[in-house]
Amino acid sequence: MTTPESAPDPDTGHESEADTGDSDSTDAEVDRIREAFAREAFDVTPGPVPLEAVRRAGRSLRRRRTATFSALSVVAAATAVAAVVAVTYTGPSLPTPAQAAAPPATVTPQVPPPTSRATPTRTAARTPTPVRVVASGERVDAGKGWKIWLTSQGKHWTGPDGYENTRSVTDGNVDTAAPGVSHQSESSAAGGFHSGLYYGTRAVGRVELTGSGGGRTTATLLELPGRPGWGVWYAHTGPSGGEASVAMYDRAGELLTNLPG
Template identity: 65%
Template sequence: MTPASPTTPPGPGPDPADPVDLDPADPADLVPADPAEADLRAAFARAALDVTPGPVPLAAVRRAGRSRRRSRTTALSALSVLAVATAVAAVVALTPVRPSPPLPGPATTPSTAVPTASHAAPPTQVPAPPPAPSPVRVVARGERVNAGKGWTVWLTEEGKHWSGPDGYENVRSVTDGNVDTGEPGVSHQSEGDATRIFHSGLYYGTRTAGRVELTGAGGRRTVATLLELPGRPGWGVWYASTGPEDQAPGLALYDRAGQLLAELPPM
């Protein structure tokens, strides 16, 4: 170390009344006033100049950087895989699964079921079919019925009445004793011209008349219309129209079950 300089008597100090004026740009202002402190600073400066810095550990710095990048890449990859797995799970959950058809297997013998006690449901009440419409038209006393082609028919307690296109009226009585209403029977009257024949008559001796049928030339059949007064008096009137070739057909009276009650052969 440098030997200490001889002590010099202190000079006159600064006047406390004078302001301190330090100029950082002036080197004289940076030198400490104490000579011992100045010597110490100079010794530290020389020791610092004698220190040689070691080499920078570049390899270790690179390894640390690569390790950090790998850790960050692994974390991002894990997040990506988790996101894809979540999306796939959502798609699978939203996609309907159709069951596969059952595979054919060996035929099995059905097991015998053991009957168990149960309350049987009451049988369903099947409504009865509506009654078939009556084949007989019930008309009031003296009610005029249009039979077509200018012909008109009506009934009274006396019997059958009818009139033709010329307006001439006829009657066939059931009360004059010429008709036996105690036995099923049928009568026949016909009028017409070269184009059309009007047939009519009485049926009697039954309260279940179902059909009067005319059989003409070649077996041609015509079903007549039936009229009765209210209360089923046991007789009624039938009428029908045919071509001129069936002027004298055969007649048959059937009940509502289709059973033949009476017939009148062709003339």
């Protein structure tokens, strides 16, 4: 008959006595190790708890949380105010942060200058008279029965009576190296016809007659191709009232020469 202590193990079919012995020895070993750790633990003296450091860390954490909450509150309030201002403000534009930070501009008062004599204004030059370029021998109708033409020899013209006249530029009596004018005229009860040479310049602006009464007449200008440095002018005036002077100006309006009447 088999006793309970030696009954075979239901899983292996062997008796479990040896297993029981091994389990008891293992438990004893665990108890010995626990006692050894307990003795070592009793010999350790724990350090003091850093209560002040813990308190400081807690206060710092509370301050950060409070500051963050306050900043969020200010931002929220500013956003609400800006929205209200944007909806209700209708006045002039508010300055930008850069404009508000900039120093105010210095305003210099405009002090009127002391009273002085007025400076005369220069009179604008008259528009230059265009020069008509004609071919050699081309007869130009000068009006009222007069005709004028140019050749390399000089000026040629005829009047209503058909009589031909000539004024040479090659006979040595005309110095084309210096500005000058000549003047030929024929007067009648109907008016006067005036003509002549101009020379000594390639920048003629106008030729002008001035009568004894002060009236001024601008002449028509004729010239051969190639700007030879001389040309012909002509003009009509009213009934003869005396001699007329002739003046030649450049394109800037400066007087080049004057031939008294």
